[in-house]
Amino acid sequence: MTIATSLLLFGATGDLSRRMLLPSLFGLSADGLLHPDLRIIGTARSALDAEAFKAMAAKALEQFVEAERRPAGAVAAFLDRLAYVPLDATRPEGFSALAAEVGDPCRLAIFLSTAPSLFGPTIAGLAGAGLACAGARLALEKPLGHDLASSRAINDAVATAYPESQIFRIDHYLGKETVQNLLALRFGNILFEPLWNAGGISSVQITVGETVGLEGRADYYDGMGALRDMVQNHMLQLLALVAMEPPARLDPAAVRDEKVKVLRSLRPITGREVESHSVRGQYGAGSSGGQPVKAYAEELGRPSDTETFVALKAHVDNWRWKGVPFYLRTGKRLPERMSEIIVQFRPVPHSMFGDAAMKPNKLIISIQPDENIGLQMMAKVPGLDRDGLKLRAVPLDIGMKNAFADVRRRIAYERLMLDLVEGRQTLFVRRDEVEAQWTWIDAIRAGWAETGMGVKPYAAGTWGPSAAIALTERDGVSWHD
Structure with a gap:
């Protein structure tokens, strides 16, 4: 694909744009990574003119970009790229003004974040205004439906x-x-790949924890819940990257072909298995960051059966992963904000060290808040060892900030926006991936409905209902807290 010379941002005055998109684009612009002719055209229902939009963008940069990264010249150059066209997507005639501002429609990238009800009219309006030619590309931000049919x-x-x-x-x-580093870790090092299967790995854990509650997203979140908000997209993508076969090449088709094979190999969790393979929870009153917080229903303002926590035991039914459980958990009002993957290797088949407390190797991939890769290994405790060698599990940590101190750490949207503008699809999700994810999620939700499985309470500031502990302990596994 050719590099875009126009970027059209729908929802340009919204929270995502101010917190992530505009700061990301500014970072790329300041570092000289955007085409010098790239123009960024914001659009939303807000009745702003171009100068008011630039003032809003300048305020967003001031709020969300560190002062040392905002030299006046770079800010001015970025603001010069901006334009704005107000638009009501339900009125087709408004799209002609967008087309006039865009210029060459075949070198256009569009970022579309909109309510599901507006997808149809927005796409029709873009096509009717000639903004869907062969060179144009369209980025879609979630939510992309609430089940397979709507998706x-x-x-x-x-x-x-x-x-x-x-x-x-x-x-995102x-x-x-660190998510991209999964590919480098697995396929750039011969150390791990020979053991990256059921013969070398006993279990995998994926945790995405949030300390926050509803944060003004009450209507959206209560209509979705943790399973659809987090597991259906982020967590299943992480699982696919952990479990995929080696792609032949690092290109969009090869990487996404292998991911979709994993997603289609997920064993369905149906009505008979939901009670033993899943846990639903909802936070009650408790504390977060040392401060008392309300229960979910109180925060919402009404009773609700929506889960704010979910834990799952999943299996990938193929040769590589036969019998290896993948434990997934995510929730709101948990003790820590963190995302991590734990790969638990099998123990040595025989210990020559007598009564020494042997622990299997464990690979810890931390995604947020700090990006880190750690490997727990057994090592000898210093000493004379008159009664035999004493061993202890010690961590080997690769702090990414230290290992790459000379490279600025970029937020996820910088990479994604650059790939969108330059036409690289590898880090974007294909339709068959999305549909495989929804197929698996819909079966779980159907099982919950069939069995009448409700939410179990947990206190805010804890790691979810006690049933989540039992989910792993039944297999002799403990969550990595």
């Missing part, structure tokens, strides 16, 4: 104007450095 409806609407080769579905976790 297909959205994708069908988009496909009427944009073929799959021009669609960039965003999962794929833009994180």
Whole structure:
């Protein structure tokens, strides 16, 4: 694909734009990574003119970009790239003003973050204004539906104007450095790959914890819950990267082909298995950061059966992962904000060290808040060892900030926005991946409905209901807290 010379941002006055998109684009611009002719055209329902939008963008940079990274010249140059066109997506005639501002529609990238009900009219408006030519590309921000049927409806609407080769579905976790480092760790080092299977690994844990509650997202979150908000996208993408076969090449088709094979190999958790393979929870009153916080229902303002916590025991039914459990958990109002992957290797088949407390090797991949890769290994405790060698598990840590101190750490959207503008699809999600994810999630939700499985309470500031502990302990595994 050719490099875009126009970037059209829908929802340009919203929270995502101010916190992530505009600061990311500024970072790329300040570092000379954007095409010098790239213009950024914001659009939203807000009745702003171009100068008011630039003032809003300047305020966002002041709020979300460190002062030392905001030299006046770089800010001025970035603001010069900006334009703004107010738009009500339900009014087709408004799209002609967008087209006039864009210029060459075949060198256009579009970032679309909109309510599901507006996908149809927005796509129709873009196509009707001539903004869906062969060189254009369209990025779609979640939520892309609430189940398989609604996801297909959205994708069908988009496909009427944009073929799959021009669609960039965003999962911002794929833009994180440590997530991409999974590929380098697995396929750039011969050390791990021979053991990266059921013969060498006994279990895998993936945890995404949040300390926050609703944060003004009450209506959206209560209609989705933890399973659809986090597991369906971020966590299943992490699972796919851990479990995938080695791609032949580092290109979009090869990488995404292997991911979708994993997602289609997930063993369904149906009505018979949901009670033994899943846990639903909802936080009650408790504390967060040393401060008392309200229960979810009180924060929401009404009773609700929506889960704010979910734990799952999943299996990938193929040769590589036969019998290896993948434990997933995510929730709100947990003790820590963290995302990590724990790969538990099998113990040595025989210990020559007598009564020494042997612990299997463990690979710890921390994604947030700090990016880090650690390997727990057994080592000899210093001493004379008159009664035999004493061993202890010691960590070998690779602090990414230290290892790459000479390289600025970028937020995920910087990578994703640059790839969108330059037309690289590897870190974006393909339609068949999305549909495989929804198929697995819908079966779990159907099982919950079939069995009447409700939410179990847990105190805010804890690691979820006690049933989540039992989910792993039954297999002799403990969560890595």
